[in-house]
Structures are given as structure tokens and as C-alpha cells.
Amino acid sequence: MTDSVPKDPATTPGSQTADTTTQFNKKSGKGLRHGVISELATFFEVLPGHEDELRTACARLAETLKKGSLEMHMKTGLRDERHVIFDGGKRMMWCTTFETDWDPYVEDAVVIIGIENFVDWLQHTKEWPRFEAWLREAGGVEALNRELSDPSNEKSVRANARGLKEFLMSVQTPAVGYFNAVSDLTHPEIRKAMQVEQAFEKVLDTPGADEVLQQPALKPLLELAAD
Amino acid sequence: MATHPKRLGLKMGSRTEFTVLGDVIPGHVDVLRQVLREHIDNPRTQEAIDEIGTLHEARFVLLDGGKRLLFCSSFDGDWDTYIDDFATTAIGQDFDETWGHVQGYPGIKAPTVKDWFQAHAVEAGNFVCAYPKPTVKQVWRALAVQQAFEQVLDNPAAAEALQHPALKPLADLAAD
Numbered sequence: 001m002t003d004s005v006p007k008d009p010a011t012t013p014g015s016q017t018a019d020t021t022t023q024f025n026k027k028s029g030k031g032l033r034h035g036v037i038s039e040l041a042t043f044f045e046v047l048p049g050h051e052d053e054l055r056t057a058c059a060r061l062a063e064t065l066k067k068g069s070l071e072m073h074m075k076t077g078l079r080d081e082r083h084v085i086f087d088g089g090k091r092m093m094w095c096t097t098f099e100t101d102w103d104p105y106v107e108d109a110v111v112i113i114g115i116e117n118f119v120d121w122l123q124h125t126k127e128w129p130r131f132e133a134w135l136r137e138a139g140g141v142e143a144l145n146r147e148l149s150d151p152s153n154e155k156s157v158r159a160n161a162r163g164l165k166e167f168l169m170s171v172q173t174p175a176v177g178y179f180n181a182v183s184d185l186t187h188p189e190i191r192k193a194m195q196v197e198q199a200f201e202k203v204l205d206t207p208g209a210d211e212v213l214q215q216p217a218l219k220p221l222l223e224l225a226a227d
Numbered sequence: 228m229a230t231h232p233k234r235l236g237l238k239m240g241s242r243t244e245f246t247v248l249g250d251v252i253p254g255h256v257d258v259l260r261q262v263l264r265e266h267i268d269n270p271r272t273q274e275a276i277d278e279i280g281t282l283h284e285a286r287f288v289l290l291d292g293g294k295r296l297l298f299c300s301s302f303d304g305d306w307d308t309y310i311d312d313f314a315t316t317a318i319g320q321d322f323d324e325t326w327g328h329v330q331g332y333p334g335i336k337a338p339t340v341k342d343w344f345q346a347h348a349v350e351a352g353n354f355v356c357a358y359p360k361p362t363v364k365q366v367w368r369a370l371a372v373q374q375a376f377e378q379v380l381d382n383p384a385a386a387e388a389l390q391h392p393a394l395k396p397l398a399d400l401a402a403d
Contacts, residue, residue: 032286041288041297055352062353066239073357080284080301082237082351084246092352093246095299097284175286177263181276181363182283190358190366196376197369199396209393217385220375227368 029102029165032175035183037079038102041095042171050124051089057121058083058094064117074187076100076108079180083121092125099186106165107158111148115164116141127171134163200224234306235350240359242283243306246299247348248290249329256293259328263287266321275317280364281309287325296329301354303362310341376401 024030028038046054065081077100084093098105109118119141122131138144138160147153182190203209204225213222236243251259266272276282285300302309313319319335326332333339361369379385380401389398 037284039286041286043290058352062355065355078355078357080354080356082244082246082299082354084299084349084351086246086248086349093297093299095286173288173290175288176260177267177287178284179267179276179282179286180284182366185366185370187357190361190369193366193369193373194361196373196397196400197365199400200372200376202396203394206393206396208391212388212391212393215385215388217382217388218379220378221372224368224372224375 024169026101026103029106030169030172030174032178034178034180036099036186037097037180037183038099038105039095039097039175039178040168041093041173041175042168043173044092044094044122044125044127044171046085046090046092047124047126047128051085054092054121054124055085057124058092060120061117064113068113070191072112074191076112077105077187079187097180103165104158106168107161110144110161110164111154111157115144127167130170131164131167134167137163231305231307235345235348236306237351237354239354239356241303241362241365242301242354242356242359243303244299244301244351244354245306245309245348246297246351247344248295248297249326249332249347251289251294251296252328252330255328256289259296259325260289260293262324262328266325269321271317272321275321278316279312279318280367281312281362283363296325301356303364307341310335310344314340 027033029040031039031041033039062081062083065078068076077098079097079099081094081096084095085091086093100108109115115135119131119135122128135141139147144157144160147157185193200221203213210225212218213225236245238244281303283301283303285298288297288299289295290297313322314335322335327334331343333343337343376397379389388394389401
């Protein structure tokens with residue numbers, strides 16, 4: 001993987017180390033990527049006395065995401081996310097992985113998830129003033145949501161997310177190593193494969209299927225039936 | 228079956244998250260960075276991860292100018308089995324070569340290694356997965372079935388066999 005020919009990190013397959021991808025690229029921003037998946041790890045300082053409120057707000061974001069439809073997750077490209085408060089409640093990591101490109105991933109946080117879900121927890125961090133400065137410049141939560149009520153405004157809202165991207169990169173620490181076991185598949189591809197597998201299990205439960213699968217043309221499936 | 232104390236880590240669907248932080252031994256960060264780079268490129272590491280078949284994802288982050296190492300992962304099944312699996316494969320060696328640059332790490336085969344990891348673990352406040360149900364092995368199995376089915380579909384001789392009523396669930400998907 002580490003040869004002398006410079007490669008475009010956005011098109012080079014395989015798990016990666018920070019040494020090859022700390023420079024910004026279209027696919028993963030500043031983070032590493034493995035196959036189609038990119039990582040984003042951001043770090044914040046908790047405002048003194050705000051730990052409990054921060055925990056509660058982060059839980060609200062998690063609930064919003066858990067209630068999100070399958071279609072929403074496939075559109076936003078989110079694979080997983082976690083908030084971890086550490087150092088005795090003084091610091092927090094918010095890390096995610098995603099399969100869309102960096103730009104739409106961040107923009108969809110505003111367009112699809114809703115920026116109010118991020119305001120909710122970011123206001124309890126010391127980084128809030130810088131986030132708030134971007135938000136003010138973008139018109140504020142109500143203006144962003146009002147603008148989005150007319151789909152023709154989506155383009156300008158996405159353009160306004162540029163400051164949000166800069167903010168996220170300013171609190172990001174790219175990983176030095178990242179691995180994903182299903183790095184070659186997107187969420188829709190995983191879903192499709194699971195559907196085929198479920199259909200195959202139904203076939204195996206059907207009387208007479210054993211005999212049909214003995215036909216030479218179905219050999220690839222027969223071999224898996226025994227597993 | 229052995230019973231274990233409650234382990235830190237939130238669960239969603241088949242997955243459990245694990246986050247651990249340690250202090251890098253002063254002066255070791257460059258070597259540590261190099262070790263991590265070698266591991267991620269090493270086919271032996273990939274083979275061991277495949278052999279274990281329970282690790283969904285993992286990342287290492289160097290914090291505070293390289294003074295601290297953060298590891299976060301998610302995995303299927305029981306935490307003790309997860310660590311035991313590391314100890315019995317090439318990942319154990321990788322772990323020793325990595326965490327050996329962190330203060331106090333006792334070694335993957337040390338009787339105290341699980342206590343050490345738990346003492347340095349921090350449970351997430353929340354953990355969300357977009358597709359929490361399938362295990363790694365279930366996704367791999369689904370992929371193998373899909374590939375086999377595509378092979379069948381590519382074979383003209385299979386067309387008649389797929390008309391059998393017992394194969395209807397698959398034939399319906401082929402029609403999509």
C-alpha cells in the first residue's frame with residue numbers, strides 16, 4: 001500500500017493510516033477511510049457544570065437517530081456514531097463513520113437531521129461560541145429550517161454549511177488507523193445482500209427445496225445450503 | 228460456562244461498543260505511529276480479524292499531541308470472548324506491539340489484562356448503528372449467498388430450475 005507513486009486518497013482502496021490521508025480529500029475530508037467508509041473523530045471540552053445536561057442532550061440526538069428511518073440512514077450515509085464523555089466529565093469525543101462523501105455528509109446534518117439536534121448538545125461545550133458564530137452567519141436555526149421548508153432553497157442551505165465543515169475540521173483529530181469489517185459495501189448493498197440471504201433461508205425451509213438444489217445449475221447455492 | 232463481571236460498553240442490536248484510553252510512554256509516539264501503520268497494512272492482521280469474525284470496526288486516535296492513545300471499536304458477542312479471541316490470534320501480538328507503548332499495559336496474555344482494559348475503558352454516553360441487527364458473520368454469509376445467487380443467474384442453464392415453486396422467494400428477487 002505504501003509505494004512511491006502518489007495516490008489520490010479518495011480513490012485508493014484499503015484501510016489507511018493518517019500518514020496517507022491527513023490532507024483533505026473529497027471522500028473523507030481530513031479523516032481516514034477504509035473502502036467506502038470514512039471516519040470522523042471530534043473532541044470538545046465540556047463547559048464546567050454542564051456534564052449532566054450534555055449527557056442528556058447527546059442522548060436526545062441518539063434517540064432522534066435511532067428513530068430515523070432506514071431510508072434516512074441510507075441517504076445520510078451514517079454507519080455509526082457515539083458520544084464518549086471522559087476525563088472526569090471534562091472532555092467529550094463525538095465520533096462517527098459514514099459512507100457518503102464529506103460534503104454531503106455534513107450538509108445532510110443540516111438538511112435531513114436538523115441543525116437543532118446539534119445545537120442541543122454543542123451549547124454545553126467550550127467550542128460553542130465558534131459554532132454559534134457560524135450559525136448566526138447562516139441565519140440561525142429558525143431561518144435555516146424555514147428556508148428548508150421550500151425545497152428550492154436546499155442548494156443555498158447546503159452552501160451555508162461550509163462554515164459548519166470548517167468548524168468540524170477544527171475540532172477533528174484524524175485517526176492514525178481505521179478498520180471496518182464490511183468496508184467494501186454500502187448500507188444499501190448490505191441491505192440487498194441480507195434480502196437475498198433471507199429469501200434463500202425461506203427456500204431452504206420449503207419442502208422439496210433439497211431436491212431442486214441438487215440440479216447442477218444450482219450448485220453454488222447448494223454448497224452454501226450445507227453451511 | 229464462566230460468568231464475568233459487568234463489562235463497560237453500550238449495546239445496540241448485535242453490537243457492543245468499546246472505548247479505551249491510555250497514556251503513551253513519553254518518547255514512544257513516533258514508534259507507536261509506525262507500528263499502527265505497519266499493522267493496518269499487514270495481511271496477517273487482516274487474516275486474524277477475518278478469523279475472529281466479530282469485529283465490526285476499530286480506530287486508533289492519538290490525542291493531546293501524541294500523549295494519549297484512544298481505541299474505539301464495536302464487536303459482536305461477549306466482551307471477554309472478544310479479548311480472548313485477540314489473545315489467541317495474531318491480533319494479540321499486534322496488541323502487545325501497540326499497547327506496549329502505553330503506560331502500565333501488562334500484555335495480552337497477562338492474567339490482569341482484562342482488568343487493565345476495563346480500568347482504562349470509558350463507556351459511551353450513547354451509541355447508534357445504522358444497521359444494528361446483523362453480526363459481521365451474518366453480513367459475510369449474506370454476501371456469499373448473494374454472490375452464489377448471481378453466479379446461478381448468470382448461468383442460462385439455471386433459468387428452468389429457478390421456475391420451481393420452492394425457489395420462488397429467490398426468483399421474486401431476481402425479477403426486481
